[in-house]
Amino acid sequence: MAKSPGPPAKTLLPFDPSEVARRLLSWYGAAGRDLPWRRSRDPYRIWLSEVMLQQTTVEAVIPYFERFLAVFPDVERLAAAPLDEVIGLWAGLGYYSRARNLHAAARRVVEEHGGCFPDFLEGLMALPGIGRSTAGAILSIAFDQPAPILDGNVRRVLCRLFALEDNPRSSGAEKLLWAWAGKLTPDERPHDYAPAIMDLGATLCTPRRPDCPRCPLAELCRARALGLAERLPVAASKKAVPEVLRVALLLRRGAELLVCRRPYRGLLGGLWEFPDAEVPAGASPEATAAALAARLGGAEVHGVGAVRHAYSHFRLDLRLYRAEFVAASSVAEGEDCRWLAAPALARLALHGAHKKALRLLDAG
DNA sequence: AACACGGGGTG
C-alpha cells in the first residue's frame, strides 16, 4: 500500500500558523514577564532555569536560581563543585535526580564540549536531564533556532487552541502536539516565541479559569469556539495514593542529634534525614522506634509528635520519637552519619518531611 | 484534598 503524501489530516492547521506567532510576539512584547533568566541568552542560564522549572513553579525557582548562580556563575564552576554542594543548593526544590543530572551534564559539557553547550538537538538530548522539550527551549531561547518546545504550559495552550479532546499524555496525542508545536514555531524570533507561548500558558491560558477575553489567540482558539476552554485538557485518570507509616528517631547525644545521608540514587537521593524506619504491618510505631533506637545505642524512647508529608506517589505519616544515646553502638560516624547540633542542623540539606520534624521539635 | 509539573528507566 502506498503511503499517502502529506501530513495526517489531523495535523492540518485551521489557520495560518504565522498568525499565531504574530499575535503571540505582539502580546509578549507588551505583557511578557521579566524573569531573572530572561536578562541573558547565556545557554548555561537558560539550561539551569529550564531544569529548575521542570516540575516547579516560577515563584519557587527564582530564589534558587539566584543563589545557584551566585555560587556557580558558569558551567565550569558547577562542574568543578562536589555533588553534595549542588544537592545542598537544590534542597527543597524536589525531584533530586535533577540535581544529580545537572551536575553530571555540567561535567560532560566541560569535558566533552570544552565548556560550550551543544547547539543542536541530538547533542543537547544526549546530556542527562535534557529531553526534547528542554533541548527545544535551549535551542530557541539561547541559540535562536526554530526548535519547538512542549512543556506543560505549551501543552495546555495547544490542547485548547486545537480543541484536543484526547488524553494529552497518550502517545498519539503526544505526536500530534509535537507536530503542531513544530508548525507553529516561527523562523523569525524563535527566542521570543518560546517564552511568549510559555507565558501565555502561565498567565492567561491557565489550568483553571483561563482569561480568554485577554488572550491574543482567542479568535483562533477551537476550544473557545466550542465552549471547551475550561474543560480542556482532559484530566488524566488519577490513582489512589497509598499511605505509608514510618517512625523517625531524634537520637540525642548532649545537644547533638544523629543525622544520616540517604543514598544518592533513589528517593530524596543525597539528602539528609534522621534515622527512620517503616512500621511493619502489625507492629506498633512505638515498638518500631524502640527497636531502631536499640540498634543505634539509644534508650528512653518517647513520642514527640507526628508530621504528614505528601509525595507524588504516596503519603507519609511520620511519627517522631526522641531517645537518649546511652551506649556505644555500631553507628558509623563517617561521611554518611553525623552528630550535629541545632545551628548545623538548620543548614543541613534535610528533606521536607524531616525539616518539618525539626521545626516541630524546635517549637516544642 | 486535588492538581500541576519533564525526564529517566524498565519490560
Place this chain on the structure above:
DNA sequence: CACCCAGTGTT
C-alpha cells in the same frame, strides 16, 4: 511502546 517513578507549592 506503554508504563512506572518522582517532591513541592498552589488552589
